[in-house]
Amino acid sequence: MNRIDRRFAALKSAGRTGLIPFVTAGDPAPEHAVALMHALVESGADLIELGVPFSDPMADGPVIQHASERAIAKGVGLADVLGWVAEFRRRDVDTPVVLMGYLNPIEIHGYVRFGEEAVQAGVDGVLLVDCPLEESAVLAPLRDAGLRQILLAAPTTAPERLANLCKAAEGFLYYVSFAGITGAARLSTTDIAARVADIRSHANAPVAVGFGVRDAGSAKAIAGFADAVVIGSALVERLEGVASATEVADRVLGFLAPIRSALDAG
Amino acid sequence: MQEIRDFHAFPDAQGRFGQFGGSYVAETLMAPLAELTEAYLRLRDDPAFIAELDRDLTNYVGRPSPVYFAERLTRHVGGARILLKREDLNHTGAHKINNTVGQALVARHMGKTRIIAETGAGQHGVASATVAARLGLQCVVYMGAVDIERQKINVYRMKLLGAEVVPVTSGSKTLKDALNEAMRDWVTNVADTFYIIGTVAGPHPYPLMVRDFNAIVGREARAQLLDQYGRLPDVLTACVGGGSNAMGLFHAFLNDRGVRIVGAEAAGEGIATGHHAASLAAGRPGVLHGNRTYVLCDDDGQITETHSISAGLDYPGVGPEHAFLKDAGRAEYVGVTDDEALAAFHLLCRTEGILPALESSHAVAQAIKLAREYPKDGIVLCNLSGRGDKDVHTIAAREGVTV
Numbered sequence: 001m002n003r004i005d006r007r008f009a010a011l012k013s014a015g016r017t018g019l020i021p022f023v024t025a026g027d028p029a030p031e032h033a034v035a036l037m038h039a040l041v042e043s044g045a046d047l048i049e050l051g052v053p054f055s056d057p058m059a060d061g062p063v064i065q066h067a068s069e070r071a072i073a074k075g076v077g078l079a080d081v082l083g084w085v086a087e088f089r090r091r092d093v094d095t096p097v098v099l100m101g102y103l104n105p106i107e108i109h110g111y112v113r114f115g116e117e118a119v120q121a122g123v124d125g126v127l128l129v130d131c132p133l134e135e136s137a138v139l140a141p142l143r144d145a146g147l148r149q150i151l152l153a154a155p156t157t158a159p160e161r162l163a164n165l166c167k168a169a170e171g172f173l174y175y176v177s178f179a180g181i182t183g184a185a186r187l188s189t190t191d192i193a194a195r196v197a198d199i200r201s202h203a204n205a206p207v208a209v210g211f212g213v214r215d216a217g218s219a220k221a222i223a224g225f226a227d228a229v230v231i232g233s234a235l236v237e238r239l240e241g242v243a244s245a246t247e248v249a250d251r252v253l254g255f256l257a258p259i260r261s262a263l264d265a266g
Numbered sequence: 267m268q269e270i271r272d273f274h275a276f277p278d279a280q281g282r283f284g285q286f287g288g289s290y291v292a293e294t295l296m297a298p299l300a301e302l303t304e305a306y307l308r309l310r311d312d313p314a315f316i317a318e319l320d321r322d323l324t325n326y327v328g329r330p331s332p333v334y335f336a337e338r339l340t341r342h343v344g345g346a347r348i349l350l351k352r353e354d355l356n357h358t359g360a361h362k363i364n365n366t367v368g369q370a371l372v373a374r375h376m377g378k379t380r381i382i383a384e385t386g387a388g389q390h391g392v393a394s395a396t397v398a399a400r401l402g403l404q405c406v407v408y409m410g411a412v413d414i415e416r417q418k419i420n421v422y423r424m425k426l427l428g429a430e431v432v433p434v435t436s437g438s439k440t441l442k443d444a445l446n447e448a449m450r451d452w453v454t455n456v457a458d459t460f461y462i463i464g465t466v467a468g469p470h471p472y473p474l475m476v477r478d479f480n481a482i483v484g485r486e487a488r489a490q491l492l493d494q495y496g497r498l499p500d501v502l503t504a505c506v507g508g509g510s511n512a513m514g515l516f517h518a519f520l521n522d523r524g525v526r527i528v529g530a531e532a533a534g535e536g537i538a539t540g541h542h543a544a545s546l547a548a549g550r551p552g553v554l555h556g557n558r559t560y561v562l563c564d565d566d567g568q569i570t571e572t573h574s575i576s577a578g579l580d581y582p583g584v585g586p587e588h589a590f591l592k593d594a595g596r597a598e599y600v601g602v603t604d605d606e607a608l609a610a611f612h613l614l615c616r617t618e619g620i621l622p623a624l625e626s627s628h629a630v631a632q633a634i635k636l637a638r639e640y641p642k643d644g645i646v647l648c649n650l651s652g653r654g655d656k657d658v659h660t661i662a663a664r665e666g667v668t669v
Contacts, residue, residue, distance in 0.1 A: 055568040056442060056554065058449045059292035065436055077566035103290060103553040105567030130290045130553065134280065156297035156456065176294060 003096040003124045004148055004171040007046055008206045008227060017263045018228030019044050019219075020208055021235050021256060022100065024051040024067035025084060026076030028242045033084045036239075039249040041095050044260030049127065049230065052081050052101030059129045063233040067240070078105045078114070082121040089122035098125040098150055098171070103138075111138060115145030125150050125171045133161075133168055152176055153199060155191070166202035172228065173203050176211045189221045196225050216262035223263045231259065270594055273520035276587065281470020281557075283590035289469040291556045295449075298456045303471040305376050310478065315371065322367045323482065326400070327357050329364075331483075333490040333647070338617040345637035346500065346644030350620070350630075351487045351515060353651045360623065360652030361480060361511040362393035366462055368479035370397035373460035380404040380459045384448040386413055386441035386507070387578035387625065388420025389652055390464030395429035405429040408448040410440040413577045420656050438571040441507075441581045445555055465508025466585030469556030473586050480514025487647060488518045495645065501526040501636050504649035505628040506599060507543065507579035509588045511651035520596060529588060530632035532574035533601025543572035545584040546592050546599035554583040560592070575604040575660065576624035578652075602628040610634060611654065611661065623652035624660065 011018050021040050026033055040048055053071040057064060085097050099118065106114050106128070118126070125148035131139065132152075139149055148171030153162055155177070166173065177192045192209060199207050209222045210230030219229045238255050242248050276283045281303075289299055309315040323329040331352045340348045353361040366383075373381060381398045383405070385391030391407040398405035407424055411433045414421050424431050437443040445468075452461040463472045466480075491498055502519060504512035506529040519525045534542035542548065545560045552561035554569060562570045562582040574580045591597035607624060610631035614622050622630055626649070633648035640646065654661075662669045 053568075055437060055563075056446055058446050058555070059294070059453065061450070062436070069437070072568055077568075079566075104561070104563060104569070107552050108550070108563060108565065108567035129292050130556070132289065132291065132293060132296055134296075135288050135290055152293040154292075154294040154297075156294055158297055158300070161296065 002146070002148055002171065003094065004047065004098070007096050008172060011046060011227065017223040017226065018046040018208065019256065019260055019263060020047045020049055020228050020230040021045050022049040022051060022230060022232035023239065024053060024064060024071055024236055025081040026053060026071035026074060027067040027236065028070070028239045028248065030071070030074050030076055030080065032245045032248050034087045035245045036248050036252065037084070037088045038091065039252040040256070041092060043253045043256035045095065045256065046228065047096045047098065049098050049100045049232070050081065050085070052078055052099050052105055054102040054105060057102060061233060063237050067236045078109050082117055082123070085123050086121040096124040097122065098127055099123055100127040101129065103128050103131050111141040115142040115147060118142070118147060119145045124148060127152070127174060133165060150174055155195060162199065163202050166199060166205070169203050169205035172206040172208050173199060174230065175199060175207055175209045175226070177209050192222065193225045216258040219259045220262040229263065270596070273596065276590065277470065277474055281474060283587045284593065285551070286558050286586035286589040287470060287473055288558055289556060290553045290558065291469045292453065294453050295469070298452070299469055299471070302376070306372055306471050306475050309372055309375055315375070319368055319371060322371070323364065327363050327367060328355065329482065330486045330490070331355050333487055333494065336618050339614060340637065342613065342617050343634050343637045346640035346642060346646050348633050348637050349499065349645060349647045350650040351483060351647065353483060353511065353649060354620070354622065354626065354653035358389070358393050358396050359655065360389045360393070361483060361514055361649070362390045362464060363396065364482055364514065365464065365476050365479040365510060366390070366393040366397045369460070369462045369475065370401055370403070373403065373462070374401055376460065378458060378460035380406070380455065381462055382406045382408070382448050382451050382459055383462045383464060384408045384441065384444035385464060386410070386444070386580060387576065387623070388413070388417040388424070388656060389578060391429070391431070392420050392423050392427070394462050394464070395424040395427035398429065399427045406451065407431050408434050408444040408451070410438070410444050411435050412439040413441065413444070416660055417577055417656060418659070441577070442555070442569065442583070449555070465510040466513045466587060467508045467555055467557060467559065467583055473557065476510050477513045477517060477587060480510050481517040483511065483514035483649065484516060484518030487515060491645070491647065497645070498522055498525050499645040499647035500640050501528060502647050503528045503530060503629050503632045503636060505530045505579060505625050505651060506546070506584060506588060507532065507581045507625065508583070509585035511649050513585055513587055515649040516591070516597065527591070527597040528632060528636060529597055529599040530602045530628045531599055532576060532579035532628060533603045534573040534575070536603055537601050541573040542601060543574045543580050543582065544601045545582060546588060547601045551589070557586045559583050559586040559589040575607060575664065576628065578623070578625040579628065600632065602631045606631040608661070608664070620650070621654035622650055623654045624657045626651045627654070
């Protein structure tokens with residue numbers, strides 16, 4: 001059983017909503033990348049989404065785009081990210097790690113080579129923003145290596161496609177709560193709830209909701225109907241420019257702890 | 267690779283040209299792309315739509331554009347006859363209008379009220395602002411801050427036409443970043459917004475649709491050659507950035523195996539210097555802007571910054587059909603440097619009284635090289651994709667002249 005499946009099974013039996021923070025690997029500082037991952041877990045993360053920096057992040061808003069640019073400027077590449085996951089695994093063998101990013105860095109690295117190296121490092125899944133189900137045949141070597149391909153569903157996803165996505169979903173299904181880029185602030189909880197209910201009727205995989213979740217309030221609203229909540233831009237924004245490992249940990253705790261308590265207050 | 271019988275059979279239903287093309291986009295764009303594909307494929311075969319488009323191309327764009335025998339240039343070079351397909355004579359001064367007129371009609375049929383576009387040199391932005399004004403649609407053009415600086419005249423033209431020009435300051439601040447930004451706008455505003463992509467790149471159906479709208483160039487030229495010269499050309503050439511004017515010229519000739527096809531990419535300061543935009547000549551297969559194609563990137567897969575004197579060729583990817591034609595061995599792609607393009611620019615000005623765009627000057631430089639390879643009764647057909655008025659400031663600055 002993959003770590004992702006184990007973690008969601010544990011959450012379900014405990015009756016808890018999962019907390020999935022996203023950070024861009026190597027931002028705010030490559031030397032604190034591993035410390036940041038541990039800080040996320042210590043502040044209540046159930047699964048870590050680690051962004052692989054890419055020069056042309058078409059689906060991301062300015063916050064994550066700039067984080068990506070900062071990391072690339074410091075020389076962060078796919079090999080560094082895999083190295084950090086391997087280092088993280090020395091102290092944490094339970095928290096699932098999903099790499100989130102775009103196809104080109106993996107395509108250039110080589111699909112077979114990436115699959116082997118990622119599993120070796122302790123990566124559990126990939127969420128490739130620009131690789132929809134229709135194009136995912138190229139990812140076969142990743143699945144063969146044991147990585148879960150996390151799929152996205154959106155408010156614009158047509159019913160027939162949604163059924164296919166739900167059928168193919170593994171690990172968890174990531175529901176993008178509105179049609180826009182990451183970091184924008186629009187959210188109608190009622191609409192999302194209805195849509196997630198629909199997805200649940202089709203999918204065996206757990207459903208995580210993201211895009212537009214910024215704080216304890218918005219996370220809590222979603223916790224009522226989702227298996228997990230993803231928080232990205234608001235956290236990345238909070239970490240911008242932070243220089244020391246201690247401050248990274250403090251900021252993470254300060255930001256995630258209230259959200260964790262809100263989710264657990266059930 | 268398997269022998270290809272019919273090049274006109276591509277792309278397939280998924281938008282694939284062999285291993286290239288496809289729809290590598292975020293989930294939020296899958297539905298709008300499906301809606302667009304459905305609408306376009308329906309309109310493409312609709313006689314009423316075709317008639318409407320033909321009327322616009324004739325009465326608004328000014329088609330057909332002539333094929334012109336550049337006699338003094340030919341004599342100067344001393345080789346095969348150089349013929350120019352005069353897309354520079356179209357309304358707004360380039361081939362770009364063929365596509366924007368077509369896409370704007372599609373937008374109107376789909377009930378969209380807002381048009382967005384990305385632009386590099388500004389030609390596509392001007393062509394989009396033009397058709398938006400004509401149809402009374404709101405228009406927003408995304409343009410890299412660097413390109414805004416080097417194409418001030420086109421920026422002002424767009425504003426005169428009522429478009430809003432949004433400077434893009436992320437990444438390399440050029441065409442690729444403008445494309446990213448336009449894509450983000452589209453993701454956020456899909457309900458009322460139509461994204462007019464200016465080249466044969468992007469996700470399916472754009473490479474197909476933009477090629478179709480520009481294919482009039484090659485269809486006309488092929489008929490004009492048969493009519494005026496009683497034969498097909500020996501070789502075609504056109505400049506390739508994203509590759510829309512080149513695809514437009516090449517497409518009608520793809521199954522004429524006797525016609526050689528050569529695309530001229532921007533070699534900038536020379537391919538060996540690394541300062542260039544020659545994705546096919548010097549890049550590798552990758553995924554960028556919604557399709558699999560040749561890209562310029564480093565070993566981490568990060569897209570690299572490109573260089574060309576011509577903003578319209580300054581792009582690290584290329585249309586997937588060109589990638590396909592390269593791998594199939596049907597077309598060759600070679601680099602033309604900034605200096606070679608400038609020399610060709612001056613030569614065409616002085617021998618023919620035609621100011622070519624810097625983009626098109628790359629094609630002229632390549633046509634000159636090719637003419638030397640063929641006997642005097644041979645024919646080199648060169649796409650003169652745009653006029654150079656927009657570039658006079660760039661050229662003056664490069665040559666130390668104050669205008």
